Each structure stands twice: as C-alpha cells, then as structure tokens.
Amino acid sequence: MDQIPQTDPRAGYLEHQADIDGAIARVLAGGQFILGREVEAFEAAFAAWLGVKHGIGVSSGTDALELALRACDIGSGDLVFTVSHTAVATVAAIERAGATAVLIDIEAGGYTMDAAALESALRAPPPGRPVAILPVHLYGEPADMTGILDLARRHGLRVIEDCAQSHGAAYRGQTTGSLGDISCFSFYPTKNLGALGDAGMTATDDADLAAALREIREYGWRQRYISARVGMNTRLASIQAGILAAKLPHLHSDNARRQALAARFDEGLADLPLRLPRCRAGSSHVYHQYVVRTPARDALREHLSGAGIGTGIHYPAPVHLQPAYLGRLAEFPAGLPETTRIAGHIVSLPMYPQLSVAAVDRVISETRRFFK
Numbered sequence: 001m002d003q004i005p006q007t008d009p010r011a012g013y014l015e016h017q018a019d020i021d022g023a024i025a026r027v028l029a030g031g032q033f034i035l036g037r038e039v040e041a042f043e044a045a046f047a048a049w050l051g052v053k054h055g056i057g058v059s060s061g062t063d064a065l066e067l068a069l070r071a072c073d074i075g076s077g078d079l080v081f082t083v084s085h086t087a088v089a090t091v092a093a094i095e096r097a098g099a100t101a102v103l104i105d106i107e108a109g110g111y112t113m114d115a116a117a118l119e120s121a122l123r124a125p126p127p128g129r130p131v132a133i134l135p136v137h138l139y140g141e142p143a144d145m146t147g148i149l150d151l152a153r154r155h156g157l158r159v160i161e162d163c164a165q166s167h168g169a170a171y172r173g174q175t176t177g178s179l180g181d182i183s184c185f186s187f188y189p190t191k192n193l194g195a196l197g198d199a200g201m202t203a204t205d206d207a208d209l210a211a212a213l214r215e216i217r218e219y220g221w222r223q224r225y226i227s228a229r230v231g232m233n234t235r236l237a238s239i240q241a242g243i244l245a246a247k248l249p250h251l252h253s254d255n256a257r258r259q260a261l262a263a264r265f266d267e268g269l270a271d272l273p274l275r276l277p278r279c280r281a282g283s284s285h286v287y288h289q290y291v292v293r294t295p296a297r298d299a300l301r302e303h304l305s306g307a308g309i310g311t312g313i314h315y316p317a318p319v320h321l322q323p324a325y326l327g328r329l330a331e332f333p334a335g336l337p338e339t340t341r342i343a344g345h346i347v348s349l350p351m352y353p354q355l356s357v358a359a360v361d362r363v364i365s366e367t368r369r370f371f372k
C-alpha cells in the first residue's frame with residue numbers, strides 16, 4: 001500500500017514544475033543571484049498580496065524575526081513577550097537580538113497566546129523593560145489579536161507577528177501579517193508558501209521601519225560599503241525569490257485545498273475521543289498543520305505508521321523544557337500549565353495541498369480503526 005507522508009514539498013514542486021523551472025532559468029540567465037530585480041518584484045508582489053506597503057526579503061524566518069526586533073531597536077535589557085509552544089526559532093531570534101523572552105501560556109483548547117495570561121504578566125513583569133509582544137499564529141490559526149493589540153496599545157508595546165505558519169490566514173477580515181508593526185514570514189519548503197531552500201520576509205506599513213529593515217538586512221548600509229548602523233547579512237537569494245513569485249499566484253488555492261481537506265478530517269473524526277482543531281469565530285485557519293489531541297497519541301502514531309501513514313509532532317517539547325533553555329527563561333505569572341499539558345498529546349496528521357481526498361479518507365478510517 002502507498003505511503004502517505006505527513007508533508008510533501010516535492011509534490012508542490014512537481015505541480016508547478018514548468019513555472020518554477022522557467023523562473024530558475026530566468027534568474028540564471030539574468031546573472032544576478034542576490035537581491036536585485038527578482039527580489040524586488042517578489043517583495044512587491046508579496047506585500048500587495050498581504051495588503052501592506054513594504055516587503056523586505058530575507059534569508060529565513062528566523063532571520064526575519066531577529067531583523068524585525070533589531071529594526072525596532074530591541075536588544076539588551078528589553079522584554080519580549082511570546083509563547084513557549086512554538087518553533088524554537090521564535091525564542092532563538094529574540095535571544096539573538098540580545099533581548100529577553102518572557103513566555104506566556106497558550107489558550108485552553110487552542111494553540112496561541114492567551115491574552116489573559118499576557119495581561120497578568122504585564123501587570124507583574126520580570127526585571128527588564130517590556131517593549132514588544134511577539135504572537136505566533138501557530139498551525140495557521142490567527143492568535144487573539146484583539147486582546148493582544150489592545151494590551152500593546154495600553155502598555156506602549158510593539159507587536160511583531162510570527163506568520164511563519166499563517167500565510168493568508170485572516171483575523172476578522174484582516175490578513176495575519178498586516179495587524180502588527182512588523183510581520184515575519186518563513187518560506188521554508190514545507191510552509192504554506194515554500195521556497196526550494198531557505199527564505200523569509202519581513203513586512204510593514206511603516207516607512208521608517210521599512211528603511212531600518214532594509215539597512216540592517218545588509219550590513220547596515222545606507223550607501224554601498226558604508227555602514228550607517230550595525231547590521232547583519234540576511235539577504236534573500238534571487239533564485240528563491242523567482243521560485244516564490246512563481247508559486248505565489250497559487251497560494252490562495254493551495255490554502256483552500258488545505259481547508260477542504262481539514263473539513264473532511266473534521267467530519268470524519270468528529271465522533272472520536274480526539275480534540276480537533278478549532279477556529280476562532282471571525283478568523284480563517286489555513287491549516288499549515290492539522291493537529292489533533294489525544295492522551296493515546298503515541299499509540300495512535302504507531303498504529304498509523306504501521307498503516308503507512310506519516311505523522312509529526314509540532315513540537316515534542318515546549319521551548320522552555322528543551323536542554324538549551326531549561327531553567328533560564330522567564331515564565332510568568334503562573335508557569336505554563338496548558339503549554340506543558342498538551343505537549344504529550346498533540347499529533348499532526350498528513351496535510352499539504354496535493355494530499356488526495358482518498359488519502360485523507362484512509363487516514364480517517366485507520367484512525368477510526370485505532371479507536372474502535
């Protein structure tokens with residue numbers, strides 16, 4: 001029986017092979033391999049797709065986050081409020097910028113920052129200067145932006161959105177990535193919009209922040225070879241920009257396919273002792289991952305694996321419990337009970353636009369067989 005992988009970036013390449021190969025050939029013939037026309041064209045197209053004024057292409061999603069923090073002059077002694085239930089990149093970028101991550105619990109029943117827990121943390125913050133909130137729209141579900149933006153306004157904090165899993169997800173009609181001061185995207189090959197290598201983007205409506213992002217992206221240059229400020233090197237490769245520009249027109253329909261597959265899972269799994277993904281009223285979910293919860297997680301994975309079905313865990317340990325971070329990150333105010341509780345229960349089922357309905361049905365029937 002055919003294997004069903006959890007994700008399949010190769011399928012995304014094959015589906016658009018002619019367009020992607022054409023873009024690669026064009027970049028190779030053009031002879032400019034870093035930044036330049038291809039990058040500018042993709043930056044403009046992606047910013048327009050998001051509905052923001054400026055897009056600044058970078059080398060990865062991790063770099064996008066570090067660059068965004070630096071462009072806001074965030075560094076040593078500054079507190080950035082984020083979550084522990086995320087890709088380690090979120091917290092790693094805060095530390096690379098020199099700032100301190102303060103970890104907030106996620107909402108019960110969901111996977112994104114709990115605004116009520118954030119409010120208590122802001123009432124009694126750890127030592128340092130609170131400067132920014134960094135919510136993550138994890139799995140493709142927008143975080144509670146009303147609560148987060150309201151607290152940011154009241155406390156005078158920047159909001160930097162981690163949109164690495166939420167390309168195209170909307171919160172009350174507004175695209176994630178157009179709500180905060182700066183938004184950060186990853187185009188890692190398995191993301192909803194994936195390059196064929198590392199790539200990322202920062203986006204903002206603020207012209208001053210856009211100028212800072214552009215300068216810091218390339219050595220702090222305002223003028224070539226003259227650093228006006230301390231910068232980094234996180235330029236976007238032209239070939240990735242060409243590939244991404246070829247794939248961008250399909251992002252909306254790719255997301256719609258993910259949503260249709262998710263709806264089929266929802267229906268086929270509804271009566272099982274599994275907690276299915278939810279979506280906040282007024283939001284759209286783009287299902288970067290389709291994550292279900294059960295205390296029988298490990299046995300379910302083993303059963304599915306035996307049936308040739310791949311699954312993933314995003315993520316097996318919250319950041320604060322990983323060896324590199326254990327015991328040294330600030331958790332306020334009441335620890336991270338929800339984050340810690342769910343880590344052993346979550347499992348990501350197969351999900352990518354080219355996944356067939358027949359494959360989804362096989363995952364559903366094998367899951368049903370497990371619970372029978």
Ligand SMILES: *Cc1c(COP(=O)(O)O)cnc(C)c1O
Pocket residue numbers: 060061062063086087089090136138162164165186187188198199200
């Ligand atoms: C993928 C991801 C990142 C990091 O992006 P890279 O391109 O891999 O550096 C950051 N945050 C989240 C939530 C991610 O899923």
